[in-house]
Amino acid sequence: MKQISDLGTILGVWAHPDDEAYLSGGLMALARDAGSRVVCVTATHGERGTADPLRWPPDRLAAQRTTELRDCLDVLGVTEHHWLGYRDGECARVPSSGAVARLCDLIDEIRPDTVVTFGPDGQTGHPDHQAVGRWTAAAVDWAAPARTRLxxxxxxxxxxxxxxxxxxxxxxxxxxYPVTRRDNELSLRLSLDPGTLARKVKALTAQSTQTAGLIAAMGEDQYAAWVAEEAFTEGVPAPLVCERCWWDHENARWRCAGTPAASLR
Structure with missing residues (x-):
């Protein structure tokens, strides 16, 4: 638990409702149990996250997922949440400067000790994930205190x-994808204890539009085992990159389509 409490105030920045629970639900629950402040930011309402758009048109799904995320965070003990309000599936088209400025304002207000988000690969390769990870790294570079961990x-x-x-x-x-990491590349790896895992599964179950089908298909025990691990690398705050930049994961660097020879840290 000391490893978690040492993270101090945590700010999580994610693309869609359920990203926060899948990738850091255990971390958030343990941090709240340790008395730490946890703040969650979600870029979109996930209104396109369905295979049945007739049943779930965007406005209806956005409203439902808003409620689901509230219930999910309640299970985890997280009481502070902010929406950025961008359109699901279109984060890569959002001008980076505006998104980064909004995150800088939140960082300035919250003063987190630790910021948690996607790596440059976006975990699953989703463009929204990659954009949000890019914005967050830039915002930490610009606005976070020097001691802040990413x-x-x-x-x-x-x-x-x-x-x-x-x-x-x-x-x-x-x-x-995925881009996998070796143990010696990790800064934090959590194998959730039974109580914390049960809480994480309950939080994910609250987001039923996204998880009910998976849980039914996998079975509760296999689903729980599937989400029982959370892992994080130490990120490097990175200056703002333009919309033509892309992450070369083989060489672990940013490259710009406008100037192919350039690399960005």
Whole structure:
């Protein structure tokens, strides 16, 4: 628990409702149990996150997922939440300067000790995830105190191997993903204790438009085992990059389509 309490005030920045619970639900619950302040930011309402748009048109799904996220965070003990209000699936088109400025304002207000978000790969390869991770790294670079840590969610190689068939069955990752990390690249790896895991599963269950089908298909025990690990690498705050920049994960650097020879830290 000391490892968690040492993180101090935590600010999580995510793209869609359920990202926060899947990737850091255990971390948030443990931090709140340790008495730490936890603030969650969500970029979109996830209004396009359905395979049944006739039943769930965007406005209806956005309203439902807003309620689901509130219930999810309540289970985790998180009482502070902010929406950025961007359109689901369009974060990569948002001018980065505006999004980063909004996150800088929140960082200035909250003064987090630790910021948690996606790595440059976006965990699953989703463009919204990648954009939000990019904005957050830039905002930490610009506005956070020098002592602030940036932790970026990661996929471990052994988890990817263990759950390869499940991940392929449910199309969890975009083609070419995940980008896996070795143990010596991790700054924090959590194998959730039974009580914390049960709480995380309850929080995810609250987001039923996204999780009910998975839980039914996998079974509760397998689903719980699937979400029992959370891993993070130490991120490097990065200056703002333009909309033509992309993450070269093979060489672990930003590159710009406008100036191909350039690399950004």
């Amino acid at each position: 932790l970026q969610s990661a996929v471990t190689g052994d988890w990817a191997r263990q759950w390869r068939i499940v991940n392929e069955r449910f199309d969890v990752f975009a083609p070419g």
